[in-house]
Amino acid sequence: MKYDAQDCKLVSKKQLTPTIYDFRLYNPQLAAIAQPGQFVQVLVPGKTLRRPISVCDVEGDVIRLVFEVRGEGTELLSHTKTDESINIIAPLGKGFTLDPKEKTIFIGGGIGVPPMLYSARQCGQNAVVINGFRNKDAVILSEDFEKAAGRLIITTDDGSYGIHGFVTEPLKELIAEADKVCACGPMPMLKNIAKIAKEHSVPCQVSLEQRMACGVGACLGCAVPVKDGGRIIYQHVCKDGPVFDSEAVAWNGERPLPSTGSQLPVMKEAFNC
Numbered sequence: 308m309k310y311d312a313q314d315c316k317l318v319s320k321k322q323l324t325p326t327i328y329d330f331r332l333y334n335p336q337l338a339a340i341a342q343p344g345q346f347v348q349v350l351v352p353g354k355t356l357r358r359p360i361s362v363c364d365v366e367g368d369v370i371r372l373v374f375e376v377r378g379e380g381t382e383l384l385s386h387t388k389t390d391e392s393i394n395i396i397a398p399l400g401k402g403f404t405l406d407p408k409e410k411t412i413f414i415g416g417g418i419g420v421p422p423m424l425y426s427a428r429q430c431g432q433n434a435v436v437i438n439g440f441r442n443k444d445a446v447i448l449s450e451d452f453e454k455a456a457g458r459l460i461i462t463t464d465d466g467s468y469g470i471h472g473f474v475t476e477p478l479k480e481l482i483a484e485a486d487k488v489c490a491c492g493p494m495p496m497l498k499n500i501a502k503i504a505k506e507h508s509v510p511c512q513v514s515l516e517q518r519m520a521c522g523v524g525a526c527l528g529c530a531v532p533v534k535d536g537g538r539i540i541y542q543h544v545c546k547d548g549p550v551f552d553s554e555a556v557a558w559n560g561e562r563p564l565p566s567t568g569s570q571l572p573v574m575k576e577a578f579n580c
Contacts, residue, residue: 310523312396313334313336315333315392317331317389318331319331320387324444324445326375328376328385329363329372330372330393331370332371332372332393333368335368339368341397342398343362343426343428344362344403344422344491344514345362345397345398346359346399346422346545347359347372347396348395349372349393350394351383352383353383357522358374359522361421361549362425363424363448365425371425372421373448374421399522400544400546401546402426404550405487405489410485410486410487411434412481412485412488413437413489414437415439416439416440416474417439417441417445419490419514420492423438423491427456428455434457435457436459436460437461437481438462438474439462439463440463440464441464442464443467443468444467445463462477473499474500475499475500482504483507487509487512488509489550490512490514491513492516494515498558501554504553511552512551515544515548515551515556516544517531523546529543529544529545531556532563533555535555538563
């Protein structure tokens with residue numbers, strides 16, 4: 308995996324909601340190699356651990372990051388001013404495997420929506436995007452997705468915007484026409500999407516969200532159980548993922564047996580972001 312730590316100039320900053328920010332970072336070298344579904348590790352001044360943020364989009368020489376303030380670190384990051392420098396390690400992880408010729412359904416839930424933009428753009432008119440939010444006030448990036456994909460569907464939990472319900476409802480109606488499904492969001496949502504895809508024999512890739520610290524597979528803080536043949540092993544979300552084949556994920560919480568030699572994560576939990 309090729310990545311590097313470099314300073315990037317913050318060339319644009321927007322506040323999309325009271326807690327979600329849209330940053331554009333100028334760095335031609337890193338932008339040229341970033342792939343859909345990958346992420347970056349952002350250095351926050353005064354904090355030991357970097358903050359992982361998914362690549363939302365790549366626009367020429369610019370990497371776009373859309374993140375939610377969830378703790379002290381991301382709160383400090385949100386105060387970065389335009390033209391200031393931000394140090395990132397990028398690009399990290401394994402992203403989505405995409406074929407522009409395939410009819411692909413891209414599904415995002417909540418803050419899992421941003422990384423689906425660059426991914427859907429790869430398939431253009433062959434991309435159908437289903438984005439789910441809590442309510443109308445939480446809806447983001449709609450205009451971007453309308454330009455990037457062939458079709459955009461929005462659902463809200465309370466029915467205040469778009470379809471009233473969950474992303475799985477329109478997925479059930481459309482999956483028969485799909486060659487592939489790609490999703491990012493909360494684990495319960497991903498589990499249900501994986502189930503529907505399996506029932507229809509449609510390949511599905513899921514981007515897992517997990518607390519992480521190093522971002523390069525050294526600390527074991529983001530280990531998740533996955534299926535490997537007839538056994539369960541641990542893999543790192545940061546290095547082996549964050550994108551996994553949905554059928555490889557141990558959705559029911561299975562854990563490796565002692566005889567497999569797999570080690571439990573040495574870090575129970577990374578710091579709050």
